Amino acid sequence: MLIKDINRMKEVIKGVKKEGKTIGFVPTMGYLHEGHLSLIRCSKRDNDITVVSIFVNPIQFGQNEDLDRYPRDLERDEKLCRQEGVDYIFVPSAEQMYPEGFSTYVQVEELTGGLCGAFRPGHFKGVTTVVTKLFNIVQPDRAYFGEKDYQQLAVVKKMVKDLNMNLEVVGCPIVREKDGLAMSSRNKYLSPKERESAVALYKALVRAKESFEKGINSVEELKKIMEETIISYPEVNEIQYIEIVDPDTLKPKNVAEEGDVVALAVFVGNTRLIDNIRL
Amino acid sequence: MLIKDINRMKEVIKGVKKEGKTIGFVPTMGYLHEGHLSLIRCSKRDNDITVVSIFVNPIQFGQNEDLDRYPRDLERDEKLCRQEGVDYIFVPSAEQMYPEGFSTYVQVEELTGGLCGAFRPGHFKGVTTVVTKLFNIVQPDRAYFGEKDYQQLAVVKKMVKDLNMNLEVVGCPIVREKDGLAMSSRNKYLSPKERESAVALYKALVRAKESFEKGINSVEELKKIMEETIISYPEVNEIQYIEIVDPDTLKPKNVAEEGDVVALAVFVGNTRLIDNIRL
Numbered sequence: 001m002l003i004k005d006i007n008r009m010k011e012v013i014k015g016v017k018k019e020g021k022t023i024g025f026v027p028t029m030g031y032l033h034e035g036h037l038s039l040i041r042c043s044k045r046d047n048d049i050t051v052v053s054i055f056v057n058p059i060q061f062g063q064n065e066d067l068d069r070y071p072r073d074l075e076r077d078e079k080l081c082r083q084e085g086v087d088y089i090f091v092p093s094a095e096q097m098y099p100e101g102f103s104t105y106v107q108v109e110e111l112t113g114g115l116c117g118a119f120r121p122g123h124f125k126g127v128t129t130v131v132t133k134l135f136n137i138v139q140p141d142r143a144y145f146g147e148k149d150y151q152q153l154a155v156v157k158k159m160v161k162d163l164n165m166n167l168e169v170v171g172c173p174i175v176r177e178k179d180g181l182a183m184s185s186r187n188k189y190l191s192p193k194e195r196e197s198a199v200a201l202y203k204a205l206v207r208a209k210e211s212f213e214k215g216i217n218s219v220e221e222l223k224k225i226m227e228e229t230i231i232s233y234p235e236v237n238e239i240q241y242i243e244i245v246d247p248d249t250l251k252p253k254n255v256a257e258e259g260d261v262v263a264l265a266v267f268v269g270n271t272r273l274i275d276n277i278r279l
Numbered sequence: 280m281l282i283k284d285i286n287r288m289k290e291v292i293k294g295v296k297k298e299g300k301t302i303g304f305v306p307t308m309g310y311l312h313e314g315h316l317s318l319i320r321c322s323k324r325d326n327d328i329t330v331v332s333i334f335v336n337p338i339q340f341g342q343n344e345d346l347d348r349y350p351r352d353l354e355r356d357e358k359l360c361r362q363e364g365v366d367y368i369f370v371p372s373a374e375q376m377y378p379e380g381f382s383t384y385v386q387v388e389e390l391t392g393g394l395c396g397a398f399r400p401g402h403f404k405g406v407t408t409v410v411t412k413l414f415n416i417v418q419p420d421r422a423y424f425g426e427k428d429y430q431q432l433a434v435v436k437k438m439v440k441d442l443n444m445n446l447e448v449v450g451c452p453i454v455r456e457k458d459g460l461a462m463s464s465r466n467k468y469l470s471p472k473e474r475e476s477a478v479a480l481y482k483a484l485v486r487a488k489e490s491f492e493k494g495i496n497s498v499e500e501l502k503k504i505m506e507e508t509i510i511s512y513p514e515v516n517e518i519q520y521i522e523i524v525d526p527d528t529l530k531p532k533n534v535a536e537e538g539d540v541v542a543l544a545v546f547v548g549n550t551r552l553i554d555n556i557r558l
Contacts, residue, residue, distance in 0.1 A: 006443060103389035104407075104441035110382035128383075129442075136443040162383035163408075164285060164415040 002078060002089045006097075006137055009090050013051075013139050021048035025140030025167075027131060030054035031071040032080050035175040035183035039144040040084045042172050051138050052081050053090040059098065060126030071188045090138065097133065106132045108155045108162070111250050115151045115263055116274065119240055127152055128159050140167050148174045148182050150261055150276045154250060174275070176202065182275045189271040197235035198268045204229040204242075205277040208262050212279050217256045219244045230266060240265035240272065247278070281357060281368045285376075285416055288369050292330075292418050300327035304419030304446075306410060309333035310350040311359050314454040314462035318423040319363045321451050330417050331360050332369040334376065339405030350467045369417065376412060385411045387434045387441070390529050394430045394542055395553065398519055406431055407438050419446050427453045427461045429540055429555045433529060453554070455481065461554045468550040476514035477547045483508040483521075484556040487541050491558050496535045498523045509545060519544035519551065526557070 003009045016023060024043030028036050036052075043050040054077055061067035074091065081089050105125055111117075112124040135143065145153045157169045175183045180202035181195075190198055204226040211225050223242050230236055242264040244256050253260055256279055263276040282288045295302060303322030307315050315331075322329040333356055340346035353370065360368050384404055390396075391403040414422065424432045436448045454462045459481030460474075469477055483505040490504050502521050509515055521543040523532050532539055535558055542555040 010443075010445070101389065102441055104385065104387045104438045106383065106385050106442070108383045110380065133441075133443045136445060139445070159383045162381050162412075163385070164289075164412050166289070166415060166418070 001087070002091060004091050004093065006092055009088070009092075009137050012088060013137070016049050017139065022141040023047055023139065024050045025134070025138045025143045026050065026052045027134050027143065027145075028052060028054055029056045029070065029185065030077050031073055031185035031188070032077045033175075033183045033185060033187075035146050035148065037080065037084055038175050039146060039172050040081070040086060042170060043142065043144050044085060046142055046170075047140075049087045050085070051088045051090055051140065052086045053092070053134055053138065055090075055092055055094075055097065055130070055134075057097075057126060057130040058094055059129060060123050062120055062122065065120070066186075066189075069189075071185050090134075092137075097130070105129045106159065106163070108158050111151065111155050111158055114250055114252065115241065115243055115245065116265060117151065119265065124152070124155050128155060131156055132159070132163075132165075135165060135167060142168045142170050144170050144172055146174065147171050148184065148275065150263055151250060154248070180206070182273075184273065186271055186273065190268060191235075194235045194269040194271065197233035198271075198273060200230045200233035200236055200268070201264060201266050201273055201275040204264065205262055205275060208244075209277055209279060212256055219252075219254050219256055222256060222262070226262075226264065230264075233268075235268050237267040237269060240267065244279075280366070281370060283370050283372065285371055288367070288371075288416050291367060292416070295328050296418065301420040302326055302418065303329045304413070304417045304422045305329065305331045306413050306422065306424075307331060307333055308335045308349065308464065309356050310352055310464035310467070311356045312454075312462045312464060312466075314425050314427065316359065316363055317454050318425060318451050319360070319365060321449060322421065322423050323364060325421055325449075326419075328366045329364070330367045330369055330419065331365045332371070332413055332417065334369075334371055334373075334409070334413075336376075336405060336409040337373055338377065338408060339402050341399055341401065344399070345465075345468075348468075350464050369413075371416075376409070384408045385438060385442070387437050390430070390434050390437055393529055393531065394520065394522055394524065395544060396430065398544065403431070403434050407434060410435055411438070411442075411444075414444060414446060421447045421449050423449050423451055425453065426450045427463065427554065429542055430529060433527070459485070461552075463552065465550055465552065468548075470514075470548060473514040473548040473550065476512035477550075477552060479509045479512035479515050479547070480543060480545050480552055480554040482512075483543065484541055484554060487523075488556055488558060491535055498531075498533050498535055501535060501541070505541075505543065509543075512547075514547050516546040516548060519546065523558075 024047030026039045106128040107125045153171045179199045208222050260279045265274045303326030305318045385407040386404045432450045458478045539558045544553045
């Protein structure tokens, strides 16, 4: 069932809670792909009821980012959700989520300074604020986030812990295309040529992991190897960052250790793609 | 029953919820007075279960404020709560509320710039953060705040609305001593002489209201009348602010209207006291 109104969603949730059923929640910005569907399947497995939200959250986009052209296809999303057996699709309007005079924000002050946070000021503040609102509306027992947005997952986990929220945040593995490209709604932006070069991120991550496993633990050296790999793809325009960070603190390392996260953001054509791998 | 551990409190709340009982919540910093007790009585009247928290929240105090000397008397508070029939007294430690690495804050960006917010930078950020944590732990149906801290009440109401929190914030009238001094834990700081002068705030508010009712609606004039009244009390050291504001936006007015809030902060000796009245 598709629900647009916040109060209606709250009423439905109240009823579900009264029946003692558990609620799994998959917050998305829509234009669903196999990555989202894997989250839905995890939620279906763990909970009595699954709620998917579709909301392109304006306050997590920067002024020069792609809010306006972010891909949308509610009809297709709805069909996919039905196929997966989603119980409720929650599609609030920006007007109802952020009425005039809206002025309360949730911010995780650690974890958000590096990686994507360094290049997208205000992004994570927008994410934690909307996620708090959605959590309060849907009141899930468990919420599912993809590991592709590793920093987002870490930040949301931290927020839930710090603010004593009553749910478990579950991270799910990255789902990849056959050639290794991480699934993302933004892959739609890629021209056929760019799509070929987009595998650069994954290839670089795999080379870093292989090099690490062969004994190279200097982050400088690993970064160099990754850069070499990436720039060999013709449609790559810019490497925004490559970092090897502690999986919990997200602090950059000089010497890589098992379990560290290798994360990167790369512009392929004009499309900014991110990906990561655990060492 | 007194509960110190956050997880224990959550377990108890889970049980209460399972029984379908409603929860009223009175967050306090302890050293309870008749003002607090009036909140407890409202909560008892409206809800099946009443929880009182006692927590002197370090992050809402500024560096030069009175965190260390803030009055504490848990034994007396516990006795008062028992007398009033409080079901659970929640007394978390600062260490458990703010473990090392704590870094998530909730901030209402409007409403907090003027009045007390102008003189206590970070104060309301500390308030909204701790209140969010306490709301998540206690999960009340209704939470009770005194109208003495008018700005705090407005800010908490705004936060609950903006973040779609699942509770009603109830404001309760100021409780006053016989001479009109608003009840406050900080009144304990006053020497006998200062205590006599502390009535200055209430006297000024009453004079403002009377003057308004006689037809004076110039805020400048009303402020002058209040200042005259206040400085006639010998132990008054400083008027920090006198404002007449819109009850919803808290924006300062030039021309007073019915329903506006007259609010002030005054140092009597070294003790900062606040009070307000509705026109």
